[in-house]
Amino acid sequence: xxxxxxxxxxxxxxxxxxxxxxxxxxxxxxxxxxxxxxxxxxxxxxxxxxxxxxxxxxxxxxxxxxxxxxxxxxxxxxxxxxxxxxxxxxxxxxxxxxxxxxxxxxxxxxxxxxxxxxxxxxxxxxxxxxxxxxxxxxxxxxxxxxxxxxxxxxxxxxxxxxxxxxxxxxxxxxxxxxxxxxxxxxxxxxxxxxxxxxxxxxxxxxxxxxxxxxxxxxxxxxxxxxxxxxxxxxxxxxxxxxxxxxxxxxxxxxxxxxxxxxxxxxxx
Amino acid sequence: xxxxxxxxxxxxxxxxxxxxxxxxxxxxxxxxxxxxxxxxxxxxxxxxxxxxxxxxxxxxxxxxxxxxxxxxxxxxxxxxxxxxxxxxxxxxxxxxxxxxxxxxxxxxxxxxxxxxxxxxxxxxxxxxxxxxxxxxxxxxxxxxxxxxxxxxxxxxxxxxxxxxxxxxxxxxxxxxxxxxxxxxxxxxxxxxxxxxxxxxxxxxxxxxxxxxxxxxxxxxxxxxxxxxxxxxxxxxxxxxxxxxxxxxxxxxxxxxxxxxxxxxxxxxxxxxxxxxxxxxxxxxxxxxxxxxxxxxxxx
Numbered sequence: 184x185x186x187x188x189x190x191x192x193x194x195x196x197x198x199x200x201x202x203x204x205x206x207x208x209x210x211x212x213x214x215x216x217x218x219x220x221x222x223x224x225x226x227x228x229x230x231x232x233x234x235x236x237x238x239x240x241x242x243x244x245x246x247x248x249x250x251x252x253x254x255x256x257x258x259x260x261x262x263x264x265x266x267x268x269x270x271x272x273x274x275x276x277x278x279x280x281x282x283x284x285x286x287x288x289x290x291x292x293x294x295x296x297x298x299x300x301x302x303x304x305x306x307x308x309x310x311x312x313x314x315x316x317x318x319x320x321x322x323x324x325x326x327x328x329x330x331x332x333x334x335x336x337x338x339x340x341x342x343x344x345x346x347x348x349x350x351x352x353x354x355x356x357x358x359x360x361x362x363x364x365x366x367x368x369x370x371x372x373x374x375x376x377x378x379x380x381x382x383x384x385x386x387x388x389x390x391x392x393x394x395x396x397x398x399x400x401x402x403x404x405x406x407x408x409x410x411x412x413x414x415x416x417x418x419x420x421x422x423x424x425x426x427x428x429x430x431x432x433x434x435x436x437x438x439x440x441x442x443x444x445x446x447x448x449x450x451x
Numbered sequence: 452x453x454x455x456x457x458x459x460x461x462x463x464x465x466x467x468x469x470x471x472x473x474x475x476x477x478x479x480x481x482x483x484x485x486x487x488x489x490x491x492x493x494x495x496x497x498x499x500x501x502x503x504x505x506x507x508x509x510x511x512x513x514x515x516x517x518x519x520x521x522x523x524x525x526x527x528x529x530x531x532x533x534x535x536x537x538x539x540x541x542x543x544x545x546x547x548x549x550x551x552x553x554x555x556x557x558x559x560x561x562x563x564x565x566x567x568x569x570x571x572x573x574x575x576x577x578x579x580x581x582x583x584x585x586x587x588x589x590x591x592x593x594x595x596x597x598x599x600x601x602x603x604x605x606x607x608x609x610x611x612x613x614x615x616x617x618x619x620x621x622x623x624x625x626x627x628x629x630x631x632x633x634x635x636x637x638x639x640x641x642x643x644x645x646x647x648x649x650x651x652x653x654x655x656x657x658x659x660x661x662x663x664x665x666x667x668x669x670x671x672x673x674x675x676x677x678x679x680x681x682x683x684x685x686x687x688x689x690x691x692x693x694x695x696x697x698x699x700x701x702x703x704x705x706x707x708x709x710x711x712x713x714x715x716x717x718x719x720x721x722x723x724x725x726x727x728x729x730x731x732x733x734x735x736x737x738x739x740x741x742x743x744x745x746x747x748x749x750x
Contacts, residue, residue: 200560208574
């Protein structure tokens with residue numbers, strides 16, 4: 184009985200895990216297949232013939248590439264803004280004692296615990312009541328994105344800082360490094376991986392956001408909003424090209440960083 | 452999480468020569484971000500509550516008068532109790548499904564993957580770099596009336612001959628489960644990874660069967676991950692309207708759809724009343740849940 188139980192836990196769990204992983208990839212396969220699809224009619228979203236035309240003319244559908252550019256601009260600016268503000272906050276929360284830390288922690292946690300509909304709706308209520316509907320656009324999207332990315336940056340950098348050994352900095356100070364030298368030569372390089380993964384997370388969140396953006400975009404169209412728009416009418420296959428390309432870029436980034444990490448460890 | 456925080460606290464205190472100066476630096480570092488959150492998270496919430504009490508007869512163009520119309524709430528709940536309940540039920544089912552299929556995956560990554568661990572972890576996250584909406588549209592294709600899933604289900608007798616999967620609760624829950632699964636797997640992975648494997652071995656040495664060892668040792672120790680994962684899955688699903696809009700029809704309207712539609716129609720007071728109710732319900736549920744699970748240190 185015990186032996187049977189052990190066999191079950193050894194093999195079945197691994198098998199189920201693998202099945203779940205495949206399940207996660209099923210839509211991905213469809214997206215890749217559809218990027219080579221030659222649809223019989225524009226109205227039907229079905230798999231018909233094979234073509235590379237979607238890949239050679241990614242910008243053919245009107246508005247697709249300009250929406251992509253808007254998303255990249257918002258994503259980059261929001262990432263920079265949220266990463267700078269969030270990193271400063273994480274340092275304050277881990278390295279400094281002051282009154283109101285508990286409150287600050289709760290206020291940072293709350294945006295992550297709020298449904299996106301509420302975040303978007305409340306910002307819309309604020310913008311419209313203070314400045315009227317005319318202000319909605321690139322600026323309001325950016326404000327919203329920095330807001331909801333901020334908490335995720337704080338949490339990610341804070342985790343890195345909390346797990347860090349402060350004795351290295353103290354050693355630097357003991358060896359007559361000034362406070363700023365100790366920070367830039369010891370602390371910052373150690374925290375940097377945390378800041379980098381926080382920035383990547385912020386970019387991914389911003390780039391993919393639809394719900395909050397939809398409330399505060401006015402006439403500005405981001406890539407997810409473009410997809411939402413065409414989803415109600417006829418869907419150009421090129422959105423699958425963009426989807427596949429983004430997937431490939433992300434996988435490439437991860438592979439490169441993993442290779443670099445392994446190489447660095449070998450050098451040590 | 453509290454352990455490392457406490458240790459850094461003591462070491463920081465011993466290394467600070469001028470606590471007063473340190474305190475002001477802490478405030479200065481916190482200030483820009485705190486102001487941003489105050490201006491664009493806290494203030495909007497206050498404005499949302501205010502809007503929910505405005506005179507419903509106003510309009511965006513003409514402006515609203517503050518009339519403390521508590522009637523907005525009773526009216527909104529009267530009209531939208533059905534999508535409200537449906538939203539919570541769908542989110543609840545999706546969360547349970549995510550836990551049931553996410554736990555084996557996280558467990559397999561930590562205990563069975565060996566040197567493939569990092570690769571598997573990357574694979575969990577990888578599909579999510581493709582746009583949320585593009586992937587949901589892919590599900591629409593997979594579950595389409597002439598697709599192979601529907602025909603398989605028909606052969607197995609799970610669906611009537613003229614039945615369909617799209618525009619059913621099944622499709623919406625499937626979409627929610629798929630879209631929020633990584634939010635379940637990642638916290639579970641983190642808590643299982645932190646777990647001291649010697650404890651499980653010790654259970655085995657003390658003649659616990661693998662099942663007993665799992666139930667009495669592994670599962671209780673992974674509770675922080677379960678709590679974090681269920682919250683990160685339930686909260687966004689409860690307010691989601693994309694899955695219901697793309698994979699369902701008007702019979703699968705969730706509360707997120709109602710809020711979105713009301714805002715688009717310009718009925719700000721009613722939409723705000725619904726949003727405030729949703730937020731309040733979620734906060735109450737989260738507070739009770741965290742207290743019950745005994746993982747306050749999660750925050």
